[in-house]
Amino acid sequence: MERGSYDTIVIGGGPGGLAAATKAKELGMRVLLLENRDMLGGIPLQCVHPGFGLHYFKEDLTGTEFIYRFIDKFEKLGVEGYTRAHLLEIELVSDVEKRLRVATPNGIKKFETKSIIYTTGARERHIFEIGITGNRVPGIFTAGEAQTMMDIYGIMPGKEILILGSGDVGLIMARRFALEGAIVKGVIEIMPFPGGLTRNVVQCLQDFGIPLYLSHAVTRIEGTKRVERAIICEVTEDLRIKEGTEREIKCDTVVVAAGLVPYIKILEKIGVTKDEATKGPIVNDHLETSIPGIFTAGNALVINDLVDFVVEQGEEAALGALEFVEKGGIPTKRWRRIVRGRNIRLVIPHYVSGERDVMIYARVSKPEENVKVRFPEIGKEVKLQVVKPAEMIRLKLKKEEIGKARDKITMEVVKDERD
């Protein structure tokens, strides 16, 4: 066993993990952070565009600037951490004791901890998950791969690029490719509305005259030694291919930005219960999973729009781990389930205690204007001019409000009927 037992071990050194580890250290906990790559920082290391930190730092930073604030804080506080440390296995000894087996450059190490904060981020959805057929030729990348190539290693992935998916990742990559001199042939989106923020549609596509094909899908990618063309077609409202609408777009590169999925393989292995809507763990208001003392935050919990929300969740998980360590569990008189109502596709957390104020993060299924977000059991209503699937709803429920509910609180979006 390495150097006794920790209060908490943070898995993953991206924004969620760095926020959790620095917060835990500030709270006086014995904390260790494990990162499997060569350096701390995670995905923001390759996010060279601005738009980060507006909530958390009240400044407009690039992803790189944002994450270095946390890396610097981590180093200044002297938090213990290993890079190139790959978690192999979690052994649940008891509710208050977990053992980790970790592969490091110096061999397999074992660590003992009371709690775990699991912040491994997300994986990218792959081309095989979205029903594209054709030749497996060079020139097909995920957006993250292309971003690593271009913005870390300075290598252009191609000259004529077609982007699949209009989420923020796809839009931002379209702008980066165009800025660096590639021809972006278009962005293909299967839904009838863009997946990303309006500001990104404007600044990343319209600025560069890049066409956005809504209600379109790529069905095949063809080529012999390299991607030569993609076959696209229109889709119906229920996302079926419209016969006779097929056409070809010449390109040498296809970049797949088909969304992210929480990456929680090891948590699933030990039996953490998953929410089919978020694809992440079911959590309570301290972001503790269904296994006592295992917390999660960031994109491993739910795919977030903003890194600001990720670090907020990381800090919340650290507060949870502290309470767990001090009290041997997260106490509550009664858990209330948060239930998805009308036009709520997903909501985090799943259970609230009424012991503390809680930040609620939710996403709608479809865009609507002039609406109210309503929690009928506690009589709370918030008016919103617009809700969109691309923009998370984030609002606070006060503990007194939660206390009014018996066993559940429904969250729903309804039309605001004005006179």
Next chain:
Amino acid sequence: MNEIKTHRITCIVCPLGCEIEIKTKNNGEIESISGNKCPRGKDYAIQEITAPKRVVMSVINVKGSVFPTVSVKTSKPVLKKLIPKVMEEISHIELEAPVAIGDVIVKNVAGSDADIVATRPAPRLK
């Protein structure tokens, strides 16, 4: 002679995304602005029609560090029409590690009045 030109833009000041219509005269003078639901939208529309500006971001090659590039941005938004010139000017630069966040790489890039500053450090490899 007195031709009126119509421009349509999507406001990005807030998540509402108003579709704003701006009519301009031959001499570029703004005739009317409609579709915005707030005064901030009007200001944005005027800015977009008269002198749209953007922050530009890129990477520059660097020797002797962990990664072969440092990321950079303009210290403030630059005129949209200057973007190609900014990109061209920084494409020939090669740096030597170390570079720190905030280091000024190019002063007054492409005559934009903005500087190119580093946004990711490139520590010297030991």
